[in-house]
Amino acid sequence: MATKKAPAKKIDTNKSPFDNKGTRLHDIPPSTDHLTFMTQGWAPSPLEGVVAHASVPFTKKRRAKLSKAYKGHRLVIPAGNLKVRSNDSDYQFRAHSAFSWLTGIGADDAVPDSVLILEPLVGKTGHEALLFIHPRSSRQEDEFFRNARHGEFWVGRRMTKEETEKRYGITVRHIDTLPAFLKGKKKVLVVRGEDKAVDSIVKTTKIQDKEFVTHLSEMRLIKDQYEIDEMKKAIAITARGFDDMVKVFPEAIRSPKGERVIEGAFFSRARVEGNDIGYPSIIASGSHACILHWIRNDGQVKKGDLILIDAGAETDAFYTADITRTLPINGKFSKEQRRIYDIVLEASNAGIAAVKPGADFGDFHKAAMKVVATRMAELGVLPISPEESLRPDRGLHRRWMPHSTGHMLGIDVHDCAQARRENYTLAKLEPGMILTVEPGIYIHPDDEFVPPEYRGIGVRIEDDILVTKDGNINLSAGIPRTPEAVEKWVKKLAR
Numbered sequence: 021m022a023t024k025k026a027p028a029k030k031i032d033t034n035k036s037p038f039d040n041k042g043t044r045l046h047d048i049p050p051s052t053d054h055l056t057f058m059t060q061g062w063a064p065s066p067l068e069g070v071v072a073h074a075s076v077p078f079t080k081k082r083r084a085k086l087s088k089a090y091k092g093h094r095l096v097i098p099a100g101n102l103k104v105r106s107n108d109s110d111y112q113f114r115a116h117s118a119f120s121w122l123t124g125i126g127a128d129d130a131v132p133d134s135v136l137i138l139e140p141l142v143g144k145t146g147h148e149a150l151l152f153i154h155p156r157s158s159r160q161e162d163e164f165f166r167n168a169r170h171g172e173f174w175v176g177r178r179m180t181k182e183e184t185e186k187r188y189g190i191t192v193r194h195i196d197t198l199p200a201f202l203k204g205k206k207k208v209l210v211v212r213g214e215d216k217a218v219d220s221i222v223k224t225t226k227i228q229d230k231e232f233v234t235h236l237s238e239m240r241l242i243k244d245q246y247e248i249d250e251m252k253k254a255i256a257i258t259a260r261g262f263d264d265m266v267k268v269f270p271e272a273i274r275s276p277k278g279e280r281v282i283e284g285a286f287f288s289r290a291r292v293e294g295n296d297i298g299y300p301s302i303i304a305s306g307s308h309a310c311i312l313h314w315i316r317n318d319g320q321v322k323k324g325d326l327i328l329i330d331a332g333a334e335t336d337a338f339y340t341a342d343i344t345r346t347l348p349i350n351g352k353f354s355k356e357q358r359r360i361y362d363i364v365l366e367a368s369n370a371g372i373a374a375v376k377p378g379a380d381f382g383d384f385h386k387a388a389m390k391v392v393a394t395r396m397a398e399l400g401v402l403p404i405s406p407e408e409s410l411r412p413d414r415g416l417h418r419r420w421m422p423h424s425t426g427h428m429l430g431i432d433v434h435d436c437a438q439a440r441r442e443n444y445t446l447a448k449l450e451p452g453m454i455l456t457v458e459p460g461i462y463i464h465p466d467d468e469f470v471p472p473e474y475r476g477i478g479v480r481i482e483d484d485i486l487v488t489k490d491g492n493i494n495l496s497a498g499i500p501r502t503p504e505a506v507e508k509w510v511k512k513l514a515r
Contacts, residue, residue, distance in 0.1 A: 043166045044108055062159045067183050075124030076189040078246040083122055087147040094206040095138040098215035102132045116214050117431045118236045126337040127295035151190040152198045155181045237438035242452035250339035257333035258341040259499050261289035269514035278321030279303040290333040298340025299433045302330035309478025310462040323350045328478055338431050342456050343496050344482030351510040356473045360461050367391040367459035368481045371425055375485050375492040379449050385425035388459040393417035401470050426456040451489045458482030
């Protein structure tokens with residue numbers, strides 16, 4: 021008589037590799053004696069020299085401005101949760117931009133799962149800022165050596181509640197008290213999609229939350245002095261990173277994946293002097309330069325080709341540069357390369373000149389595109405007149421320049437991206453705005469509209485521009501951009 025087989029046990033593919041205390045499931049459980057022993061023999065280790073962060077006067081003003089816009093509402097801004105890269109390995113944590121902008125907490129002190137709440141004052145106008153964090157754990161608990169996501173043995177020392185309050189000037193509470201706090205009945209607005217626990221507890225209207233995120237994005241359109249200084253710092257690091265990249269050109273030429281040799285040189289600088297790269301670096305040699313977001317960076321670097329490098333370093337406060345230069349690998353532009361480069365440089369200069377207070381955001385794009393259309397017609401590749409091509413219903417010159425000429429820049433590389441069009445791309449420029457001007461020409465190797473000698477050439481020049489009351493400042497002007505300066509730069513460093 022055949023026996024019945026037991027039903028196959030279902031495997032829970034959604035099961036986390038951590039338990040509810042952050043312990044990895046494959047780690048060896050501690051014995052009772054081990055647990056007891058680990059609570060003993062620890063000397064006090066307070067942080068020395070905790071002082072107010074430089075951002076405190078600015079973040080206080082930012083929160084006050086936000087408070088005025090949402091009287092009587094509880095405002096919930098999470099830092100975000102860790103994001104899994106593979107199984108129990110997480111990506112490096114980066115706090116949500118709105119959270120960092122309102123608290124000043126950057127790479128050094130950002131703790132996953134933290135939440136900023138602006139709580140309306142009872143019987144008064146305004147809000148109290150409350151910061152819920154996962155503070156340093158006591159040695160009387162096993163978290164400090166067992167929790168692989170928050171434990172000090174695993175990720176390093178976190179600040180205590182008291183240290184965090186002193187550093188950032190915000191009242192701090194333990195994250196464990198957050199669920200009960202959020203259950204209070206209030207008019208609430210939330211930055212959703214960043215914290216699973218917050219999203220599950222707080223039920224609000226999605227439309228209102230979306231408008232809240234839009235408002236937070238628009239608040240960052242005009243930078244304060246702290247932000248401008250951080251941007252200058254990011255650009256200075258990036259400039260040194262570009263020098264580092266040029267220096268390894270000879271090594272890159274010898275490598276089958278030379279683009280990655282160059283990518284690695286910049287990454288090292290960004291990590292040593294800042295927090296990270298602000299976005300995936302584009303290291304595009306030869307015809308790869310015609311692929312707008314070439315981030316595989318696995319190609320060869322050959323003498324005689326151009327290399328388009330789009331890279332930006334991010335500071336510890338998360339502000340990032342966004343700069344592009346196109347360089348002759350052997351230190352000398354060919355006749356055809358120089359002609360395309362000169363067109364892009366002329367377009368760049370025209371675009372930068374159009375950046376000034378009171379100008380339409382679109383003016384610098386129009387100025388740059390006028391140059392591109394005119395010069396591509398002179399090259400004999402534009403089948404209609406420049407004037408006709410520049411009409412919104414035609415735009416044939418955009419075959420070789422399909423992207424916009426710039427965007428807002430700051431704590432995100434594409435900053436203020438949730439802003440309404442009327443307050444961004446259709447608005448007037450104002451002092452304190454920082455944006456990129458980045459025209460380019462990209463002639464693909466199979467483009468039969470263009471003579472063969474120009475095919476495979478891709479050029480972009482991108483600079484970071486601060487709008488001032490009198491005009492603008494090119495914050496990245498110190499990185500060589502004229503063809504003569506670029507050639508001299510490469511010949512000097514790529515030895």
